[in-house]
Amino acid sequence: MTPVKRTLQALGALGVAGAGYLLLSHPGQPLPLLVAHQPYSVWLVGPAAAAVTGVAIKEGICYGKAEAASLALTLPLLCLAHLSGRAPEQLEQLLLLGVCGAGLVFAVRKYTQPIKDDIGDKSVFMYMKQLSQQQQQ
Template sequence: MATSRLLCSTAPTIFVPLPPPKLCLRARATKGGPLHSKPSFPRSSSSSSSSFKCKAVGDSSQTSFDPTVYQGIYGPWTVDSNDVREVILYRTGLVTAAASFVVAASAAFLPDNNWATDLVKQNLDLLYAIGGGGLGVSLVLIHIYVTEIKRTLQALWLLGVVGSFLAYTNLAGPAGEGLVPYVVHNPVAVWFVGPLFAALTGLVFKEGLCYGKLEAGLLTFIIPTLLLGHLTGLMDDGVKLALLGSWMALFIVFAGRKFSQPIKDDIGDKSVFMFNSLPENEKKALIEKLEQQKLSQNLD
């Protein structure tokens, strides 16, 4: 349960207040997304200034805000156009990664001496690069409450990219092969590309844990099992093909089903991200304010 709370970004209970309250957000000093917005808390009337910008939730003149208000741990929040854009890009990155992988992996199932097979095999490294790029975009935009976990997944991806480049320039290239065929023919090369797939495994694990998606849970086991089986040589080709085919099918389902989710699901409780962006003194003040409100409610 604790792990789920650290990884998951599930939106809280919805309420739609009438009349629309004022949702005060500190004006952005830089070009930042919605996660850079800071929740305000009460100050004396003498301290009010133009550094605060209040917008009426549900006001038709504010087109960047969804009129629906979600009650977060640290206060109310809304979905704005930046949130929508980030979630769409996140999901598009997953679709790009899945489509590239499926097309590249299809070479293992297509008949030899076929134009489609030849076309795929000639572009395996390009498909690998496109898929890796799509995964990278998703890892930049993924919403995980604990920054250290997110940075770890990004570091694994970067390590895999660097490893792939080194494997190509120092091993595959001199041998006259592309990177993907070289890894297929030389299992030890999995050490170079493995971190990238470890990042993918972490992403699908997070999705499976947060949303209870069976395909994501199965991918969490299939991806490392296939790679380790190939690396160690303890898995025969028939089992490899069965796992590869399962990976392809589940990856398509996984990426496709992301677009059936509400946008708010991939955002999570935005008040947490807003809270984390506050300086320590403002965090303390906001926590004290919330504790006082809770105490007052209990007394009532």
């Protein structure tokens, strides 16, 4: 699981760096407006969206959360629709509304989730580590 986690962290960092670059190269302009008016900028902030999508996929698989599945579908569709420039503006707005709604529900449910449920059962990871150690011997 660690390589996946590190990949998501790296994608998040790349997206934050891209957002920082956009903000520094266009002082005084809000990031959402920059991305809205310059579709190419999705290449710079997109890795952060990929990281969020990865977390949503993990949450959807591990916990069966519908809002996580919705977020995992709508966020990449929104990025691709905006980047391609081929989607009608109304479709992009609908996808953005879906991303915001799913993200809000996801965050609220995550905030109210008991910590013990969020951490989960680590016995699977301990078993896999034990198997790996046995194979190395």
